[in-house]
Amino acid sequence: MSSPEVHRLLAEAAARGAAPALEAGFGAAGLLDPRALTAAGPVLLVASERAVRNIPLAADLLAAGASHYGRTHPNPTTDDVIALSALIEQFRPRTIVAIGGGSTIDLAKAARLLCPDRLSIDAGLRGDTSSMRADPPEVIAVPTLAGTGAEVTPFATLYRNRRKVSLDAPAVRPERAVLDGSLVLSAPPEHSVPALLDALCHAVEAGWSRARTPESKRAAVVAREALVAHLSAPLAVRDVHQAQELLSATTLAGTAIAVSRTTAAHAFSYHLTAEYGIPHGFACAMSMSWVEKHLADRRPGICSPKVRAAAEAIRRVLARAEVDGLVESPRLSGGRLEAYIDAGLSTQTRLSGHPVRIDRDSARRFVMWDGFLTYPRGNAVASAHLLDSYA
Incomplete structure (x- = not known):
């Protein structure tokens, strides 16, 4: 990479x-x-x-x-x-x-x-x-x-x-x-994997944020492609050179998000961390999974093939992490699902930069369709093909 x-x-x-x-x-x-x-x-x-x-x-x-x-x-x-x-x-x-x-x-x-x-x-x-x-x-x-x-x-x-x-x-x-x-070489996977997912969410969100600038958009795209390339190989395989390149790419994503600020995936993630103790990067990934699908449905021109590839990489790593026991889906339904949606929709400072409006009904529909937040073990079983492509 x-x-x-x-x-x-x-x-x-x-x-x-x-x-x-x-x-x-x-x-x-x-x-x-x-x-x-x-x-x-x-x-x-x-x-x-x-x-x-x-x-x-x-x-x-x-x-x-x-x-x-x-x-x-x-x-x-x-x-x-x-x-x-x-x-x-x-x-x-x-x-x-x-x-x-x-x-x-x-x-x-x-x-x-x-x-x-x-x-x-x-x-x-x-x-x-x-x-x-x-x-x-x-x-x-x-x-x-x-x-x-x-x-x-x-x-x-x-x-x-x-x-x-x-x-x-x-x-x-x-x-x-x-x-x-x-x-960063010795970081255990329960820390390193969610941190990496957080960075890739930064890169994706900074790329589509309404507050992006030409400089932040370029940084987001370059960081996104570097991180997706890293995720094409098993996460445990990392030499000295890869570790330095990975750290530099995630820092570049940080410079992009510092300008554009986060959008809907982060807005909906904070409730998962505060209420269920889900590490921040995993919470962002769980929310990104359905948020990207919602955006692709509403504004397909924004979700280019490379953005879709980044989202698929996020889903693949999240599915692997759930199977490996690094994180577990909160299995939202009923009032728990409504509380998650309400908390995300109340984070207006983050939603203001998202390219499309998200309403309660569409959020509920896409969360349930996506599955990572609602099924036992997230969507890992339903997404077995993702794991096969990761192995």
């Missing part, structure tokens, strides 16, 4: 300020100098205990005198932001190094801007930048998963009272990002 175009577009995005300063390459994390960082001012490491044990950069930062916040977990809440923000208030770091998946990076991005009280959190989530820190620490994002794009996006996904909320402002974007393929 090698694509010089991926790297060229990433460099162009960084040059025009649409992405952080990027350091990319296998082993790039080793180029960061922990002693130089700590000599320039206090450093706070935001990373799980597992990351500290397994990633030399994390251990080296602590050895150089960095402070550590390790209470990270998927789908951070506004209470998590308050806890980390209070530590930032106490230590006043000059730099935050966030090492982990999208949740860890989003937590660091939000906490460095928002003050540790609910009024500041609420104001920030409403877009009131006056409530944010006037001189926040810089963030260096070091992703350990290929997929979320959090290392380049100007927004952070959080949860409050089991509902998704978003901090969205230019200052949310990290100042630097380190794309080191060696850090």
Whole structure:
């Protein structure tokens, strides 16, 4: 899946300020100098205990005198932001190094801007930048998963009272990002597969979003084709070169979605994560499966053969993941199905960029026709041909 175009577009995005300063390459994390960082001012490491044990950069930062916040977990809440923000208030770091998946990076991005009280959190989530820190620490994002794009996006996904909320402002974007393929090689499939699905959904949605620009559309198309090419081979087969290329492609998808923002597949996904604990990337894939079919029915010109191929790749990986026990369909029906549809339709900030209007009746019809959200084990049995083509 090698694509010089991926790297060229990433460099162009960084040059025009649409992405952080990027350091990319296998082993790039080793180029960061922990002693130089700590000599320039206090450093706070935001990373799980597992990351500290397994990633030399994390251990080296602590050895150089960095402070550590390790209470990270998927789908951070506004209470998590308050806890980390209070530590930032106490230590006043000059730099935050966030090492982990999208949740860890989003937590660091939000906490460095928002003050540790609910009024500041609420104001920030409403877009009131006056409530944010006037001189926040810089963030260096070091992703350990290929997929979320959090290392380049100007927004952070959080949860409050089991509902998704978003901090969205230019200052949310990290100042630097380190794309080191060696850090994604050891990610377990229960983390790496949904992250990859999230990235491919980003690429597809950014390509059809009404808010796309020529630059974001090009980035979305190139990222989409690179990711689909990667999915043409079994996911477990990944060498050093493939890992770096995959991370770069998913980051490029992040630069596209940072401009166009997500659309209906993401709008409908958040309820699945908040209500049933389905990992975000799997939730996006389950929603994308029927959303793409709905769009193809309403506006077939938008769903080109390559877009359809990307959607089929998403369904194939999702079906494989369900058979492998990585995720299970929520089996929506009755009131549970209606709650899912209502929650998605209420996310107007995301639906506003979708190319067609989705109403309650058509959503219900396409969800049930598609099957991934309603059948036991999703649509894996009904889609056995997808698994055969994947093997």
